[in-house]
Amino acid sequence: MPPTGWLNDPNGLCQFEGIYHLYYQYAPDDCFGGDKYWGHYSTKDFITFKNEPVALFPDCSLDAGGAYSGSTIIKDNKMYVYYTGNVKYPGKHDYIHTGRDHNTIMVISDDGINFGEKVCLMKNDDYPDDLTLHVRDPQIIKNGDHYYMILGARTNQDVGCCLLYRSDDLVNYKLVNRIISNEPFGYMWECPDLFCLDGRLCLVCCPQGVEPMGTEYQNVHQCTVFCLDYDFRENTIRLNSQFPEMVDRGFDFYAPQTFLDEQGRRILIGWMGIPDAEYTNPTVKAGWQHALTMPRLLHMREGRLLQQPLEEMKELRRDRRDYDFWELGKGVETGLVFEACLSMESCSDMCLTIRDDVTLSYEDGLLTLDMGTSGSGRTRRSVLLEQLTDLRIFSDTTSLEIFVNDGLEVFTTRVYGDRPGMRIKGKCCGTVSVYELSGFIYE
Ligand code: FRU
Numbered sequence: 001m002p003p004t005g006w007l008n009d010p011n012g013l014c015q016f017e018g019i020y021h022l023y024y025q026y027a028p029d030d031c032f033g034g035d036k037y038w039g040h041y042s043t044k045d046f047i048t049f050k051n052e053p054v055a056l057f058p059d060c061s062l063d064a065g066g067a068y069s070g071s072t073i074i075k076d077n078k079m080y081v082y083y084t085g086n087v088k089y090p091g092k093h094d095y096i097h098t099g100r101d102h103n104t105i106m107v108i109s110d111d112g113i114n115f116g117e118k119v120c121l122m123k124n125d126d127y128p129d130d131l132t133l134h135v136r137d138p139q140i141i142k143n144g145d146h147y148y149m150i151l152g153a154r155t156n157q158d159v160g161c162c163l164l165y166r167s168d169d170l171v172n173y174k175l176v177n178r179i180i181s182n183e184p185f186g187y188m189w190e191c192p193d194l195f196c197l198d199g200r201l202c203l204v205c206c207p208q209g210v211e212p213m214g215t216e217y218q219n220v221h222q223c224t225v226f227c228l229d230y231d232f233r234e235n236t237i238r239l240n241s242q243f244p245e246m247v248d249r250g251f252d253f254y255a256p257q258t259f260l261d262e263q264g265r266r267i268l269i270g271w272m273g274i275p276d277a278e279y280t281n282p283t284v285k286a287g288w289q290h291a292l293t294m295p296r297l298l299h300m301r302e303g304r305l306l307q308q309p310l311e312e313m314k315e316l317r318r319d320r321r322d323y324d325f326w327e328l329g330k331g332v333e334t335g336l337v338f339e340a341c342l343s344m345e346s347c348s349d350m351c352l353t354i355r356d357d358v359t360l361s362y363e364d365g366l367l368t369l370d371m372g373t374s375g376s377g378r379t380r381r382s383v384l385l386e387q388l389t390d391l392r393i394f395s396d397t398t399s400l401e402i403f404v405n406d407g408l409e410v411f412t413t414r415v416y417g418d419r420p421g422m423r424i425k426g427k428c429c430g431t432v433s434v435y436e437l438s439g440f441i442y443e
Contacts, residue, residue, distance in 0.1 A: 002026055003051055006033050007290040009137075009191060009255035010269045012055075012072040012081050014112075015262050019044055021079075021112045022269065023055050024292060025069060031289045036066035038083070042112065046295055046312040048441040052113060056083065062103045062120050063087065069191055070105075071139040071257065073147070073170070079109040080170050082149065084136035085120070096154070100133040104151070106171065121173060127163070128175065130155050135163065137191045139257075140170070143232045149173050152189045152205060160189035160207050177235050179203060179228070182242055186210040186222065191255040197266050198300040201228050203239075204247060204268075206255055215366070215382045216246060220276050223247045223254050225305050240303075247305065250369065250402070250412035251279065251378040258298060266298040268307060272399060272412055279377030282416050283398065293412055294394065294401055301408070308407040309394065313339075317435040325430050331423045334434050340422065342391040342432045350388075350426030355395055356417030360402065362388045362426075367404065374417030383409050394437075 001007065006027040014021050019042050026039030038056035041049045056067040063085030070083025085103035093099025104122040107115040127135045134154040141148050149165040161180040165173035179192075186207030193204040203226045210217045224244035230237050247256065248270065256270035273281075273290035281289050296307040317339065323332065325342075334340070336355060351361040357372030368382040385405065392403040395415075402411040422434070 001291045002039060002288055004028055004288055006031050007039065008273060009069045009271050010257045010292055011038055011069050011083065013257045013259040013269060014072040014074060014079065016074055016079055016112050018262070019112065020046065022292065026054065031284050031287050036068060038067055046310060047315050048443060050443045055115060060118060062105055062118055069137045069255065073140040073142070075170060079112055081107045081109060081115065082138040082140060084138065096132045096134060102133055102135050104138050121171065132156055134188055139193055141194055150192045150194050152192045154188035158187035159184040160186040162189055162192045162205065177237060179237055181239060193256065193258050195258050195266060197298055200300050201230050202305065203228055204256060204258065215384060218381055219251065219274055221254060221274060223256060227303060245304065248410045248412050249381050249383045251381060252414050253412040267310065268296045268298050269293055270412065272414065279375065281414055282376055291399060304408060306407045307410050308403065309392065316437045318438055319436045321434045323432050325424050325428060325432065328422065328424045328432055331421060333420050334422050335436060336395060336397055336418065336420050337437050338395050339435045339437055340393045340432055342430060344389055344428055344430040347388045347428035347430070350424060350428040352424045354393060354400065354422060356419045358415060358417065369402070369411050369413070371413070371415065374415050376416045378413060381411065
């Protein structure tokens with residue numbers, strides 16, 4: 001959560017000399033957004049967090065309208081940080097075709113706390129002519145001797161895509177390709193994140209303007225993953241599927257970033273929020289809004305993205321209680337802050353009350369999260385599942401992160417009811433362990 005005010009995308013995630021740096025889009029004075037800074041937490045263990053000074057301010061003509069999202073790559077013991085400097089000009093503009101600068105900016109840091117001069121690497125005239133003024137959110141990966149920068153973009157025809165630039169020195173970039181779906185998939189792709197995972201190349205990005213298809217793409221904006229074949233020598237690209245998979249099934253998940261830590265783990269953290277949603281967050285009464293997700297370890301399994309809470313989260317566990325499902329049928333008070341691990345021996349249908357009247361039900365192969373009266377406008381989200389084998393549920397005061405079938409699906413949502421009470425009914429048998437959880441520590 002932000003110390004105060006507004007938080008959105010995680011930015012610049014990295015581990016540098018043992019310390020994890022979590023930057024994020026931050027508007028400290030305005031819990032409805034505003035000009036974005038880069039807020040900053042650091043942690044050594046994902047349990048104790050230090051609130052560091054703001055890393056980047058929108059303080060010059062290159063980024064006067066906000067230091068927008070970006071990423072970090074480490075080279076020769078230095079952090080190279082890239083972000084979009086947003087500038088909006090007063091006047092009659094739609095800010096899509098006119099009225100905006102979108103500068104790709106680099107800053108270097110030796111310690112993650114102090115940052116050097118802001119260097120503008122690309123400005124409006126440097127991007128391809130057929131694009132609108134929506135080109136942003138640089139991310140860098142290394143392949144062989146080259147670095148690649150990927151940017152999210154919107155064309156004049158309102159088609160979302162990514163631009164791929166190559167560099168040998170992290171400073172000069174040349175456009176080498178464009179990643180685009182066979183059929184248009186939304187009008188804008190925000191926050192692209194390209195990475196290799198267990199031998200596959202994945203592109204996570206956030207397409208806007210996609211119509212719902214059955215249970216898919218129900219949120220106002222999407223967060224999806226494409227697998228792709230990319231020949232870095234020939235610069236040929238092939239997306240493996242027409243439609244990408246959803247990264248998360250809940251109401252509040254957007255703009256995640258991944259990074260490789262010093263142990264070689266591919267870790268994902270998302271924004272537990274979404275822009276332009278109809279539902280609300282009553283936390284605004286207390287002067288703040290939104291949060292980041294827990295860190296998640298990523299793997300590929302049979303061509304699909306697997307997300308699991310990072311091992312470190314087990315350090316939060318305190319008292320443990322074990323039940324058979326039939327005992328849980330009688331109703332068990334667990335408090336609001338808990339981790340529940342359910343393992344199904346069999347399950348043809350079930351209805352699990354998580355807290356208040358928030359339920360997760362499985363019927364006819366459909367797993368549905370229903371927010372009851374606790375959603376502040378959030379209603380129902382579903383996913384088709386051939387079988388339900390296990391659930392791992394993290395319930396915090398105002399959030400739920402539900403990992404399904406070992407992490408093949410995840411539901412992330414804010415939740416605002418305050419009555420505990422977990423129970424299960426239906427044709428299912430299995431066991432559940434409920435752990436009380438301690439809070440994260442903020443220094
Ligand atoms: C995604 C996003 C990014 C942008 C940032 C601004 O949520 O719109 O595309 O850089 O937020 O805060």
